Amino acid sequence: MAPITTSRVEFDEIPTVVGIFSAFGLVFTVSLFAWICCQRRSAKSNKTPPYKFVHVLKGVDIYPENLSSKKKFGGDDKSEAKRKAALPNLPLHLDLEKRDLNGNFPKANPKAGSSSDLEAATPKLFTTETEKEAVSPESLKSSTSLTSEEKQEKLGTLFLSLEYNFEKKAFVVNIKEAQGLPAMDEQSMTSDPYIKMTILPEKKHKVKTRVLRKTLDPVFDETFTFYGLPYPHIQELSLHFTVLSFDRFSRDDVIGEVLIPLSGIELSDGKMLMTREIIKRNAKKSSGRGELLVSLCYQSTTNTLTVVVLKARHLPKSDVSGLSDPYVKVNLYHAKKRISKKKTHVKKCTPNAVFNELFVFDIPCESLEEISVEFLVLDSERGSRNEVIGRLVLGATAEGSGGGHWKEICDFPRRQIAKWHMLCDG
Template sequence: MAVLIDFPAPVGHLSSAGDVRMPFSDTVKYCILGISVTLLLVALVILAWQIFRCCTQSPSTHMWQDTVSSDLLYTEEKSRRARNHSGAPSTRVEEVSTEVGRLDRCLSQTLCPPTGSNQTDRHVEEQDKVDGSLRFSIYYDQLQSQLVVTVLQVEGLHDRSQKHSLQPFVKLSLMWAGSEGVELGGSTDEEGEGSAPVLWAVLQEWRTRVVKGSCNPLFGDQFSCVLHKHRDFDRISLRMEVRDFDKFSRHTVLGEVRVPLGKLNISYPLELQEDLQIPQKDLGGEVLLSLKVLPTAQRLEVGLLKVRTVLTEISSDAALYARISVQCNHCKSRHQKTSAVARRLVTVFNEVLLFSLPDFPLQQCKIVVCVYEMQTTRMSNKHLIGQLTVGKEKSSEDEHWSLMMRSVRQPIAKWHGLLI
């Protein structure tokens, strides 16, 4: 008979066993429990927030996403069906192009969902905003009948281009409001035009030097001219345009300042600082233009009939000529020039120029007419009187162009303004 006798374990072994079973103290265990409860509460809060968003989300978003997904699935299924079934080559190309267009439209909607016109409005506001001011001085010497203009400084220009730094300069134009334009406008009732607005003529033009890489350029350039025949300051205005010089393209107009001399007391030197405004065009003349389209021959007849301008002085050797160019469907034809005609208040040309047109339909067509003044007795540079643009764009059509397209093979004449 075996007798079991329990011997007490050593004290060292009991302490080691207790250490294995409970390696942490009560404080540590309570801390771990608190952290676990905190994480559980955070998870419950996140879950409740997701449920709230799912319940309050508008059904239109789900419908829009389902529509995009269905379009994508339909496109994929149709492309798979087109690969399995062989057809005519032209039909296959048309189906593939249609599918590519639909897929591109769906992807663009997916990546850029409709969010309103806030970005477009912001872009338009940035374009219309003009920064900077122009500081200048003006003075009229009554003894010598001399007008003196000094361009001092342009301040606060904003460099919007990241490709190159600003190279600003100032172009000055001394404008004369011709009363002849109003009188001639009242005498054109028989042509159905009614009274015309005031026409402007350029008496003098100057240009400052170019200051490179500066948003606050200092100029200090002084210009002067003698005004013997034009002392009526109520009809004289000074236009100063701040431009960014470009060697390989047209200069960018950053802003302008207009100063009517009749509203200022310039009998003594007067220094002014004006904010730059949005550039605007002035009416330098009017052109009676005739258009006729020949669809069978694919030709366009542009007739220059009359040009009405302002005469600041009578000159026997002054002549006008026009340069006309046509651009249709991104195909620019060679420009053509009219003959030089002696300049009058109403210069009569009565010339017709013929241009070839590309294949119809005409998605975009633009007719540009530039009128220049030249001297016939001596060699001199040509002077731009003004230019006009008539034609059809992708979004809209000019009124004259619409009348021409409705009256095929019939010349349609209409007055247009020359802008400077």
């Protein structure tokens, strides 16, 4: 019987064909990957995302960004030369690795951060004619319309500068210093001040300076550069500054606030220096805290307490920056000691929030005599401590509607009882 030679030839050609196809596939895959990488790199280099910012602390980039230029933008060379000529040459050595948790640098030279030297060296620095012409009457009213009580209680002065770089579409805010702040610590008669800044009305960026320890005249000299802001859009914005004093063991103390509407302020002529008096924060804030709808049910058989946070309405603005981002924190107390805590999700930008969230707490005792429930409505703020909007307590010793609601829960177990309650100050 003759051997079959044709089939052997076909089988010998199969590995060659497979190798050729594999080589072509590998070349195509590598070429496609290289093309995708080139496209992404070019897209990143040409695209300028909105509200990208660089934080500069005395010439050192705290949050460096990948900019197109070789030098970080913190001010032009001419403006930098003028600033150096106006201010005294203060020896300052910054080592970012030696900063503490609050971003403070060790005091190598006690005279470097003293605001008295700067005050003596720059007495005419913040009184310019361009400021008077550029500031609108509305912004002057917001800063000068103080009541008689606020005039008697001076909260200090904030010094800052504004600038717009048309080449890079960058809005530059330099927080220079604050003078004459009140002492928030009664024992040491000093404060640990820092400043939070928010761009209104969008509230997309909340930035803050470092904390300066034990001073009433802090010198910050920190620059915040926001990229991707067209110049016509600047006129629609406002700057809100909140001056606070850091407290390690409790909520930070609010010293005051400053609101600067940018409508009517011309930044085309270059850097603008301005001063603003710090006013008391949100004088209308105490008029109302809003209301909270909660439902509770006590199960005596399982010894559990079911708490449902339903709704909140008429919540006030946490500050002049606009609507709050509320959420509710529920604390369970036994004999004035917190034994459990829960919290709801955050509802964005609304004074009338709908939560509808249920929590079940185990009661360590057989009755509700020493049990109380605390509801804290807070405003969620990214990068800082959340502010308490209002507070509600339900318990046997609670006053007002909280005590009556608690009595009904104890008298009618296994029944879900819901009521609206007025929130009080936190």
